[in-house]
Amino acid sequence: MARKTGSHADITGPLVRQAAIKLIARHGFAAVTMRQIAAEVGIQAGALYLYTPDKQTLLFDLMFEHLEDLNNAILTEPVLKTPVERLEAFCKFHIRYHLKRPASVFVANMELRNLEPDNFVLIEEKRHQYEACLASILEAGQMAKDFKIPDCKLATMAIIAMLTGVNTWYQEGGRLSQERVERIYWNMVRRAVGA
Amino acid sequence: MARKTGSHADITGPLVRQAAIKLIARHGFAAVTMRQIAAEVGIQAGALYLYTPDKQTLLFDLMFEHLEDLNNAILTEPVLKTPVERLEAFCKFHIRYHLKRPASVFVANMELRNLEPDNFVLIEEKRHQYEACLASILEAGQMAKDFKIPDCKLATMAIIAMLTGVNTWYQEGGRLSQERVERIYWNMVRRAVGA
């Protein structure tokens, strides 16, 4: 019988996912054992199966949730007027959001090949949905002659790769603040699209 | 006694590395078994240990060789006069070289976390050496006022991420030829650095 107040499972479930993300990001999906995940949470391996039917589904859920959160977050951002403003907002949002959850980003980007085919399709769908947000900004700006982009599809991929790349080198407390990084990257993107 | 003509081992060794790259790129290092690699070559698992002391060393050798080849290739490219020309050559070289060996690139970029600490250091060294090639071009262009880059270090990382990103979506025989992709990306990079 479902209780209204949070049951123990409502607490342990997220803890399992959090532990799994952390370990999979560090060692990779195939290299992480169910026993390691359980130990990180402080339970026995068998108890994990109260929260996921199997290891593969656990991976899928982690990636799906990450991309769903990402798409929800970008859709609830305020929609600005001009394509240039919207592109600036997208770039800064992307860097900010991804730097806040590096482990999830790592898993979602690196573990695609460990998904079973059906799961892979569902994840790719979510990924394309996010890319379409950027693509529509670029196309609108191109139409309005605010941008001079040789190919909108390629520009979409190029910008996302460039922005996500920040996660590979950025360290909090390093030479540059996050805000400064956002501004510098936006500067490069703006020029790349000819705005 | 080492023979001058190629022994059988001189042939099988490269076959083992080739099979390993292919399988590791597809399934990930931890998910690939020595038996799978052996089967791909057409030998038994035990025979692999004539060509590598262990699985970890095999991974390291694959990544090290890839980065060494990359560094050798970039260093033997003709050195052009102006920073703009050199940057154009670098961008087109990077795309061309990486598209020609996608499996090696995939392994070298995705399996860093499966390297033992000592091996990791050696690989990172090679990677930085390559990045330094691009960084020196950007700094020269900045000095000569050919470029207007807010931060050379960030521009280096941004450009490499952007260019390597081509490997994630490009398919031979697709909408765009490789030469066209090279030109479009160079166009975006050129504007991003203000040239």
Added chain:
DNA sequence: CTTTGAATTGAACAATTGTTCAGATAGGCA
């Protein structure tokens, strides 16, 4: 208190792992 049901343990399972090695094979040199 007792009852109830969810939460968890701990042992067990068949399968698979990287690695070793004694023995078989085979191809070129004497």
Added chain:
DNA sequence: TGCCTATCTGAACAATTGTTCAATTCAAAG
């Protein structure tokens, strides 16, 4: 021809894997 050495097989190893499940714990409701 016969020998030698590089190459390889096939079985074996201890350890570890994802997963299952009967038995146990525990917290809250009656």
